[in-house]
Every structure is written in C-alpha cells, then in structure tokens.
Amino acid sequence: SIGIAGAAFANEDLAKMSENPKDWVMQSGDYANTRYSTLDQITKDNVKNLQAKWTFSTGVLRGHEGGPLIIGDTMYVHTPFPNTVYALDINNDGKILWKYEPKQDPNVIPIMCCDTVNRGVAYAPKTDDHPALIILNQADTNVVALDAETGKQVWKTQNGEMTDGGKGESGTAAPLVVKDKVLIGISGAEFGVRGFLAAYNLKDGSLAWKAYSTGPDKEMLVDPEKTTQLGKPIGADSSTKSWEGEQWKTGGGTTWGWFSYDPELNLVYYGTGNPSTWNPVQRPGDNKWSMTIMARDADTGMAKWLYQMTPHDEWDYDGVNEMILVDDMEVNGKKHDVLVHFDRNGFAYTLDRATGELLVAAKYDPAVNWATKVDMDPNSETYGRPLVDPKYSTDKNGEDTNTAGICPAALGTKDQQPATYSPKTGLFYVPTNHVCMDYEPYKVSYTAGQPYVGATVSMYPAPGSENMGNFIAWDAAKGEIVWSKPELFSVWSGALATAGDVVFYGTLEGYIKAVDEKGNELYKFKTPSGIIGNITPFEHDGKQYIAVLSGVGGWAGIGLAGGLLSPDNAAAWHGAVDQGREQGTEDQVVGTAGLGAVGGYAALADYTALGGQLTVFGLPD
Amino acid sequence: SIGIAGAAFANEDLAKMSENPKDWVMQSGDYANTRYSTLDQITKDNVKNLQAKWTFSTGVLRGHEGGPLIIGDTMYVHTPFPNTVYALDINNDGKILWKYEPKQDPNVIPIMCCDTVNRGVAYAPKTDDHPALIILNQADTNVVALDAETGKQVWKTQNGEMTDGGKGESGTAAPLVVKDKVLIGISGAEFGVRGFLAAYNLKDGSLAWKAYSTGPDKEMLVDPEKTTQLGKPIGADSSTKSWEGEQWKTGGGTTWGWFSYDPELNLVYYGTGNPSTWNPVQRPGDNKWSMTIMARDADTGMAKWLYQMTPHDEWDYDGVNEMILVDDMEVNGKKHDVLVHFDRNGFAYTLDRATGELLVAAKYDPAVNWATKVDMDPNSETYGRPLVDPKYSTDKNGEDTNTAGICPAALGTKDQQPATYSPKTGLFYVPTNHVCMDYEPYKVSYTAGQPYVGATVSMYPAPGSENMGNFIAWDAAKGEIVWSKPELFSVWSGALATAGDVVFYGTLEGYIKAVDEKGNELYKFKTPSGIIGNITPFEHDGKQYIAVLSGVGGWAGIGLAGGLLSPDNAAAWHGAVDQGREQGTEDQVVGTAGLGAVGGYAALADYTALGGQLTVFGLPD
C-alpha cells in the first residue's frame, strides 16, 4: 500500500540524500558516522585562502555542540538550552526563515552534568505520513518534530522524566532517523538514571520500542540465547546478576552519545555510559550492560550482540563515543565490515560489526595507564577484558582514598567529540584528550532527581606534557597511531575529512584548523569562541563551504560555561553535588568543581569567552 | 614641578596619540569627533577583498555600542551590562591579557531605558600621578579606573544614584579624558533624572566639577552675564524660570551622548537630553536647558555659550548627539571654526564653536515635518527656534490625544550612532533613521527611581518609504544632502571615513558595509549579529585593519534585546512604565512596548539574533 511505501521512503531517501555531498542531512554526515565529504574544491593547496563568508549569532551562550544540517538552500541551526532552532536562508547570508523557541523549565540546567549542550537536530524527508521534519531532542527530554518548511510543531513526545518528582533525566544526544523511526538517547548517569534507547514513530511520535541498558532481559530487549558477547550467548539475566540487589534500577548506562546504522544488516550501533555511582566500591559486579557497545535490530530493538568494554568501571569511562562503520577492512589478513570505536577508556576498538568479533583493541594515547592491555586471547578467562593495573584501581584503593596519576582522566582519551574516517587514506582522524586525573571515591546515597556522583576528581595534562590534547591519525587495522599533532587543550570538536585531502577540526581556544593527511597545519582562523561543535561541509551554487558553531563549553569548558571559576559558584556546585563532603582549600574547591574539569581547563579563560556563533567559510570568489 | 608637568602630559599625550592613525585612543578617534582615519591601505579599489582576520566573542548578549580602543599591541574591548572589559593581545589573535568583571546590581537593567548599552571605555596615558588608565562608566554609575597594563582597579567613584532609594540614574556614555580629568555623563531622563556632566580628577577619581543641565545658575555653572545664547547673555535664573515650580529638579536633560573638546579654545562640547516627562502638557515653559548644545571651559566647567535647539520638547528629541569640530569651514563666504551637529529633531546645525553663532540649520531628512524650519533671522523674536507645525504639536493636541504622522519618530533622524567627517571630501557621512511616529501624551506622577515617561508611541517607516534608514552624505556649509543611500533599517552604528576613500558603517541586520565617496556599495559582510557599535580603524605590523562589535540592541533593537516581542514581556514592560494606563490589543501592547521601538523594528527578528562579537577585518596577506 501507499502507506508502507511512504514509510520505507523515509529511510531510503535519507540514505540517498546523505550520498549527495552538497547537503549534510544528519549530524554525522552518513549512517556510518564517517563524517567524510567527497567535496574536493577546497584542497590542501588552496585551503590557506579560506575565508569567513557569513556569520550568525545564535543568541545563546554556553557550549554549542553538534552542527548545522544542510538541506538544499536551507541551513538548520540549533542551540544549547533553551534549544532554539533556526532555519536559515543560505541564499541570503543566513536570513532567518523560521525560528523555534521551546519554553523549557530552567530547572533542567542544574541537572545537566556537563553543560547545557545539545548535539544537534535530525532531518526526516517527507513521506505520505508526514511532511519533512526537523527533530529536536530537548534538554527537558521533550522530543519535538517540526515541519522543516515552516517550523510548526507536528508532534511532541516526552522521552524521559526531568525534574519535579522526576529522575534527573535530560536530553543532549542528537536523534538519528532510521526508516520510519527516530532514535533518541537519554542523559543523567550522574543522577542514577537508568539508561535506555528509544525509537519513536516518525508518523506521530508514538513509541516503537525502548531498550534499557540494564535490568531484566525483556526490558533490555535481549535474547539470552541469541544475543551474544564475543560470540557467546549472554545467557539469562545477564544484567541483573551483575549488580547487587536492585542497583541496576539506578545503574546508569545512559545513551547520550552518537548512533550509527548499517542498512544492510539493519543494525543500529551505539554505546552505553558509566554505571552509577562513580564510587565503584558501592556497586560490586560487572555492572552490565553499562560501558557496552550494542548492536540492535532497527525495527524491533532486539540486541544482536553486545560487548562490554569496561566491566565494573572505576573511572567514569562512558562507552558512548561514536561507532564508525567501514566496509571491507583487512585486519590480520582477513576482510571485515568493521565498526571502529575510540573509547573514553583510551583503547580504540575494531570489531566485526556483523558478529561483534573483537579484532583490535589498542591504546590510542601512549599515556593510558589504568590497564596494561585488553586481553585478546579467545581462550583466556578474561578474553576481551582490560587488564587493570591494580595501582590505578580506585575500587581496590578504596573509598576515601585518592588514587593519583590515572590516565586518561574521567573525560577519557576522547569524549563526545566525533572522529572522522577518510576512505581515501584509509585512516581515522581523531580529536583526543591528553589528560590524567586523581580520583577519590566516596559513599553516596541515592535520592531521585539528585546528584549521585560519589567521587572527587582533579585533572591535569598527562605527566611530562604541556599539551592537554592531540589530533591524531589512526590505523584501525593495525591499532597504531600514524601521527599525532599536539594541541594546547583537548580537541573537543568533531573532525571532518574531505576528498580535498584536508582534514578540519576546531580547538577549545576557538581556532578552526585545516591539516593535510600528514598532520601539517595548513590554515587556522580564530572564531569568536571555543569550538566544541562539529564541522559541516556543503556545496551551494557550485561552491564548497564549511560551517561550524563556536561556543565554548561542554564538560571541558564547564568552568567558563557554568561560571565555576568563581569560588562562590564552585562552592555552590559542591554544595549541590557532594552530599556534605568536606572540600578543602579554595583552590581545591574550584579545582575539583565541575567533576574536575574546572581546574584542569582553567587556563582556557585566557583564550576565549562564552559565545554562540555560526561561521561559514569558503574560498575567495 | 614634575607633578604639574605630568598632569599636563595626560592631555598632550592623548591629543598627540590621537594623531597616530595606528592607534585609536578614544571612542571618537579624536577630540573633534571626526572619526576619520588617515590610514589608506584599504582603498575603494581593494576593499572588496576585505576579510575577517580574527574574531572574539565577548561572552555577553544584548546591544554592543561603542568600539574597541587600540593602544599599541593591545585592544581594549568592553561589553554592555555587566560591563566586562577585556585587554586583548593583537599579536596573538586576541588572546586575553586581562579581564575585568564588575559585580553590579542587576536591578540596574530595568532602569536603563534603551537597552543595557555602554558606549565604550576611555584611555588616559600614564603620568606621574597615575599609571596608564582604562576608564569605565558602569551601568550602575560607578566609574572605575583600571591600570591599562594589569586591569587592576586604581580608583573607583560613584557618579550617580542608581536604585534602592536612588533616582533611577544609570551610566551608558563613553567617558572623555581631557587634560587631568575625565568627563562622565548620566542617563535616566525617562526616570526624571536631573542631568549633569561631571569631571573627575584622573589622579584619584575625586570630583573636579559638576555642571547640571537644569536648576540654579550656580549648580549649572553658568554666568548670567557671560554665558551667552546666540550672542546674548542668558541672564539670571534662565533655567529655573523656564519651568513650573520645582519641576527642573526632575527635569531630565541627561548627558548620555558624546563629548568633544577643542584644545585651543579649551572648550568641551556636548548636548543635553529631553526634558522629563515626555508629556509636554505637564511642564509648561522652555524647559531650559534641556535639548541644548553646551560649550564649557574644560578646567572649570563654566559655560561659555549654550544653544537650545528644541525648546519645550514635545517629541523626545534629545539633543545629545555628537558635536563634530571642523576648522576653517567657509559658510556664506566666511570662514569659521565650526561645530556640526545632527540633531534628533531632524535638523543639522552648523555653529561657530567659539561664539555659538548659528550658521546653518537644515533638515537632513526631507521627511521631517514637525517644524517647517529653524528661524534664521537674527532680528526675529523666534530667532534660532524651530517653527513648529501646530498639526504635530503634541502639547497643543493635548493629553490623551494621539498625534499621528510626526516625522521623525522619538528616536530622531539620528540617535546615538555617530557620524564621521572626511577632510578629504569636506563631507559628513551620517547614519540616519527614516522613521515617523504617533505620539499620545498622558499625565504621570513622579516617584523617585520609577519610570516617568507619560507618552504612548508607535513607530513606522516614513510614509511612502519602505526603508527605515538612510546613509547620507551631508554638506554642512550649505546644509544639503549630497547623496542618500537607503537602508532597510535605521543605521544604528557609527560611521568611519578613511583616507582610502572608503566610508564604513554597520547595519542592524548585521552587515558591515563599505561605500565610496559617492555612496556606491563596495563591500558587505554579514557579521554574527546586528551592528550598533562603531568602527575602529588601526594599523598593526604595517597593515591596516578595522574592528567592529556586533550585538543587536540599543533602542532600535530593544524588541530583540529585551525580549519585548513576546506579548507577555511586552505587557510586563507596560505594567512597569505606564502607571496603570489601558493598553489596547495585544498587537498594540507589543507595538508600543520599548517606547515604541518594538513594533517599529519587529522585522529585525527575521535577520538577526542577539550576540556580542568583535570582528577584525583586513586585506588578504
């Protein structure tokens, strides 16, 4: 029938549209999350001439993550809370075609762990069931579908429970449109939120399926016999058995990162976040399925395979970073359709994405020290598990003990900032953190909607380094760094590889930079504010452009974004989070505020201030 | 002695520094307020190649007026409330050398009539008495002198009384350093503030002199015998006699505009604002010396001459716009050192600045209709006075009567946006408004610190026009428009003329534009937000640059800046201002909010959103 055909179109159209390099129809560029553009007008020879073409202030300050979408002549730009969405006219230097300004309860601001960020809107092409849609995952967990042409609301649904008797759930993840559904994640593992991924029907916003990260098999949408980890069925009650009592109910594993999709396998890929609390002593067991890569059927949500990277996390190494899908990669002499994932825990994983077979797991920053390696021996008892250095086990060292010198810091060797893959070079270009930490877990009690953190953290550059970041090239078949370009601060923006042999990324100081395939810097331009957004390429009237949002913030920039460099505000932050724990000197109070990022990134205030601006770059006419 | 020599240096150094086109040492560029730069690398031939070189977000939204100062390698940038000041390193793409963040009572925000603007900081060179200073006139009327090298406070003084038992006084005007003093204005005529100009000693911030705009001769620093208007002594009690009872005490005449200085005559020039209230029926008389150009001795504050442009104002035509000083201008066959002033009331005045002789008074927008002309007959009883068209007399038409079709609107043919003068062409380039209004005065009562407005205003483009602004060239000797370039909205930014035969200005949509001496548009670039700031030229490492602040707001942009396009907020605005008056339909409530600017400029929301960004432009390397 027409209805069914229409529904099918949504998916096919979007996949097809994502092959047109003139547009940028989803945050990741394509379902494979490669963030690669085949546009090649901007080359390594002429990129030095790049110039700002037009700019647009979003009217909102704090951390601007994600990036604009491009559909024909229209650019869709979103902001952090209050999550304003603009449709801008590309033909007219960004004249505002429509603006959507949700009214949200500002009480959501303090329950967002890592700034009031939003990783962008999704686009769904018109079908018989609905007009073309722009879908927004609001901070307050309302999901809104807007008519892409008019900005008028088509439907609205509530994905989580925010404040006021809620559970401290919030929304930051970019939605992903797959077929006739849209996938929506949830945030709040610092509030003991029980993570899930939900799929809503594009037609009317009704729930299609919901897969929890922890809990009973039925609620997790796992089949004890058919869902596998490393080739073996996970068995019954795999999650609940890995927690004490009912801790899985407040066990975290939120889904605030990026989602990928393989249309042929019809599988959706994503990772789950940290187990709650940050105090590992309080939650014995593997805490399944936090810190896990999940492969699920897009239609039903049923899990095909899972892989827990960091069982029983003791460092807050959320597993939510993007999964980049590459076909036909030769690993150890055999070709695989792989999934490559740069985890917070400092290991880069290459897996066969059809089976979940572990092919490569290697450190992508030599500073990583919490585990010596991932056990790659299929016959070992600890196959696939990281071999933890007891010196850096915050669980072993125990509550109220400060474990010093752990690398990476809680924000990982990479956090939300997505990497890019160039099929031309076969390499991944990865924005990374080069930061270590002290971590002191302490006992906390759970109250719904209240912080449930349980660790004091301080952060600093990796020993012997002055740089807090590197931009690296990675060979995912070999598990090797090809080159590494130091950056003063963590590179908190996404990267973009292009067929012009130029790779783009942004820095926390606010520079947009272009490098060649060897990491040589070819161009830089200081945008108004620190860049934690991602880079959108597009073509218009026969010319190639790139667009990027500036606006310092995110976890790394929370000192600036949340005003936590002020001792008063830092003390108030501790008052809200620490459940009465003594906090030491003023320096310590500031240093450990914002879950440790305030002290670590304090020097950022010498380079940039809050902002919220779009800059569109192109070559001279 | 060394001390005296040092004090003298402050003035001489600053005057000398202002002749160095590489720097920009005061908001107006020079004491004469010409805003002319002798830099000529950027020419009418190459300006089309101009490009953004680096940018900086100020971390503050709302209206950004004024512009950066340049002293050597350092750029000083200020913001609207909370009036953050940054010292930026020009050698390093604007790295932050220091940042000053005053803590101000946010209750000052609602007592600022026309957005939380600030027109910029002043610089005072080092003397034996003090280090080099950056002087800030805060919204809350605190005046702060900062060490230009470190940002540390050297002294602080309170210029007015803000809220909490105060009088609703606020600060927006740029200070002007003259010799060993700094001139500071006051805002608040919409709150019945009695205007004054104060001079503080640079050494320690102590008061040197204070000259009220209204009141007893002594407090006004006028000499009944020696202070003249149009060549005649003003006589005793000239102000108090021109008001009923003690109305002069709440009579307005604030000093929130620009100040000029003639070092040879040692005279300071500035204009006074509207009489309070906006309801003329309530305040019979000429309401002296509101709406007046003042020429005062820089050392003592004593007035040499005065000229009231709009006696008994009935339209809110504040007389505060800048006085541009030009030497040796030939008017009617005779050379004069003149002062040229584009008044809100739609007349451009050319006066002999030594004597106050009125040489030219002519409409600089043909739409002006409230007066037929200014009486230029020295023998006439009404010499120097505008001849009011009774049709547009809101006083005659009376309280609670809507007088329609008055041109210009209350915000005048020009408001705070400063014009520029090119000695190369002998012409003035003037950003103007092309807006008319309906004005309905009504009775109000005075309460200290509360709005004291008394008129409902709505604004719209001049009849027969779609453009709400023009950028014009003006011959001040002849009193003639040379050319006029229409702009969609009022041009609310300052203009800059350069020796490269290029004139720059910004638009409310956010474009920076360059035109040639004939008004042909040579270049435009869409900056992040609407431009109401002024243009700063400078040279660095042998290259010419221009810098400008974006950030829509000011009175024209108050709908966006104050959120008054929302019916709820507009109603709340009326609730605070209208003393209980009935406001009509929702459209009317929004339309007449913000003293009439919200409705008039509503379409601005289709072009730009709030911001606060610096953009530095230069030619390609």
Ligand SMILES: O=C(O)c1cc(C(=O)O)c2c(n1)C(=O)C(=O)c1cc(C(=O)O)[nH]c1-2
């Ligand atoms: O556990 C969670 O639910 C959760 C949510 C978020 C988020 O939604 O932004 C972050 C994190 N955790 C987190 O661990 C983290 O490092 C982080 C960084 C950022 C960011 O935007 O910079 N968000 C988050």
Ligand SMILES: O=C(O)c1cc(C(=O)O)c2c(n1)C(=O)C(=O)c1cc(C(=O)O)[nH]c1-2
């Ligand atoms: O009467 C006053 O004290 C006063 C103050 C100000 C100000 O300080 O900004 C403005 C005005 N009046 C005013 O009439 C006016 O048109 C105006 C425009 C602006 C602006 O910045 O856009 N300020 C002011």
